[in-house]
Amino acid sequence: MKPLLIGGDWVTTSLGLDNINPSDIHDIVDSFAQAGRAETEAAIRAAAAAFPDWSLSGPQQRHDILHRTGDEILARKEELGRLLAREEGKVLPEAIAEVNRAGQIFLFFAAEALRQRGDVLASIRPGVGIEVTREPVGVVGIIAPWNFPIAIPAWKIAPALCYGNTVVFKPAELVPGCAWALADILFRAGVPAGVFNLVMGKGSVVGQAMLEDARVDAISFTGSQATGARVAAASLPFLRKIQLEMGGKNPLVVLDDADLEIAVRAAVDGAFHSTGQRCTASSRLIVTEGVHDRFVSAVADRLATLRVGMRWTRRPTSARWSMRLSCSRISTSSQARGRRAARSAPGARSCAARPKDIS
Amino acid sequence: MRRQTEGYFLSPALITETHPGMRINCEEVFGPVASVIRVRDYDEALHVANDTPFGLSAGICTQSLKYASDFKRKAQAGMVMVNLPTAGVDYHVPFGGRKQSSYGSREQGSLAAEFFTTVKTAYTASG
Numbered sequence: 120m121k122p123l124l125i126g127g128d129w130v131t132t133s134l135g136l137d138n139i140n141p142s143d144i145h146d147i148v149d150s151f152a153q154a155g156r157a158e159t160e161a162a163i164r165a166a167a168a169a170f171p172d173w174s175l176s177g178p179q180q181r182h183d184i185l186h187r188t189g190d191e192i193l194a195r196k197e198e199l200g201r202l203l204a205r206e207e208g209k210v211l212p213e214a215i216a217e218v219n220r221a222g223q224i225f226l227f228f229a230a231e232a233l234r235q236r237g238d239v240l241a242s243i244r245p246g247v248g249i250e251v252t253r254e255p256v257g258v259v260g261i262i263a264p265w266n267f268p269i270a271i272p273a274w275k276i277a278p279a280l281c282y283g284n285t286v287v288f289k290p291a292e293l294v295p296g297c298a299w300a301l302a303d304i305l306f307r308a309g310v311p312a313g314v315f316n317l318v319m320g321k322g323s324v325v326g327q328a329m330l331e332d333a334r335v336d337a338i339s340f341t342g343s344q345a346t347g348a349r350v351a352a353a354s355l356p357f358l359r360k361i362q363l364e365m366g367g368k369n370p371l372v373v374l375d376d377a378d379l380e381i382a383v384r385a386a387v388d389g390a391f392h393s394t395g396q397r398c399t400a401s402s403r404l405i406v407t408e409g410v411h412d413r414f415v416s417a418v419a420d421r422l423a424t425l426r427v428g429m430r431w432t433r434r435p436t437s438a439r440w441s442m443r444l445s446c447s448r449i450s451t452s453s454q455a456r457g458r459r460a461a462r463s464a465p466g467a468r469s470c471a472a473r474p475k476d477i478s
Numbered sequence: 479m480r481r482q483t484e485g486y487f488l489s490p491a492l493i494t495e496t497h498p499g500m501r502i503n504c505e506e507v508f509g510p511v512a513s514v515i516r517v518r519d520y521d522e523a524l525h526v527a528n529d530t531p532f533g534l535s536a537g538i539c540t541q542s543l544k545y546a547s548d549f550k551r552k553a554q555a556g557m558v559m560v561n562l563p564t565a566g567v568d569y570h571v572p573f574g575g576r577k578q579s580s581y582g583s584r585e586q587g588s589l590a591a592e593f594f595t596t597v598k599t600a601y602t603a604s605g
Binding site for chain 1: 479482485486492507508513517520530534536537539540545559562563565566570578581585591595597599602
């Protein structure tokens with residue numbers, strides 16, 4: 120069982136949860152300790168206790184920890200990419216690219232730690248000077264989604280630590296593997312006890328305990344609109360600082376004068392790569408009349424070449440547009456009901472995902 | 479779809495001849511599904527693109543500087559892409575949206591400091 124990280128200690132719990140490979144549900148990635156309310160509160164207590172010293176730590180120390188973390192992620196990107204693909208379900212090249220991005224983010228914020236600056240202004244009163252500086256916020260709760268199991272945690276954790284905050288990190292329940300690997304790397308990179316804490320578990324338990332705790336000064340959340348609204352409502356009584364990234368229904372406009380190849384490539388990549396499970400995915404293709412039929416036909420042709428299957432194999436270089444989609448989690452209600460009066464394009468499969476196919 | 483291993487597989491779906499008010503065009507599916515909306519011209523395309531409670535990313539494919547420039551200014555989204563997919567962003571620049579997609583300050587890049595720090599204004603008299 121992979122443990123939690125609380126106050127610099129690796130903590131196992133009586134309850135462990137298996138992490139299932141969505142492309143092969145008989146493949147168990149690993150078992151992960153599950154935090155309850157008590158473990159979550161212990162992690163928040165540890166983060167609060169670690170904050171005074173960490174908030175006054177020097178930028179070189181923060182730089183070095185973030186830099187070592189980024190270096191190790193990049194050095195292990197193939198291995199971590201395989202773990203990511205196995206637990207999340209995206210294809211291996213996308214998984215390795217995501218790990219690479221996580222490493223780059225840590226290196227970016229390592230450098231930012233050395234570039235913290237402020238303004239010096241003259242007061243309107245003679246003989247008085249003014250400095251405008253930035254200070255850390257405090258204990259930051261990080262609630263991350265499953266669709267980018269290492270990049271999104273990286274782009275929340277790296278700046279939190281860079282600017283002197285302490286962190287309580289709750290990964291999505293479906294992807295504890297990358298979260299644990301990241302915690303292990305940070306721990307060995309020298310992050311002091313309590314500065315970074317990992318609590319895996321249910322949103323209704325771990326997330327709720329974070330929302331209700333006055334010691335959590337800020338929450339950075341990426342996920343659904345419904346949960347985002349709960350984070351906002353729960354944070355208002357504390358006047359807690361929040362940052363919410365939620366859904367999208369992103370449009371891609373294609374005009375008559377578009378380069379058709381560029382437009383088709385943008386549409387297929389934007390709508391269907393990463394199984395369409397990106398908050399920035401194109402889901403509404405808005406096409407002017409003059410190019411509409413040619414565009415639909417070309418996109419349908421391209422979709423017909425996509426291959427759906429296991430996440431492991433690399434995309435064959437000979438078939439540029441081939442890709443494997445393995446779709447682990449999807450909400451089905453809107454797509455099923457949205458088909459009324461619409462029809463699927465020839466060449467593309469119809470909206471074939473029935474709830475029983477998806478579980 | 480069934481494949482060699484027992485898992486959760488979906489085929490991509492392209493839904494054509496849809497209208498802006500349909501549920502498929504109002505709610506996020508979060509899967510390999512896209513719908514196509516036919517419009518008369520750029521003005522209608524811009525209107526339909528913005529006619530949503532969301533505002534994360536928006537894209538346009540055109541060879542016209544006029545339309546590209548207009549779309550960059552008028553798209554109600556935190557990120558705008560010209561001749562690029564709406565997804566796929568750099569790590570060193572701000573990430574985030576507007577309307578119901580996002581709340582609070584931006585993630586990533588130097589602007590990440592806005593959320594993860596609080597500002598202090600200190601006055602000193604030379605005494």
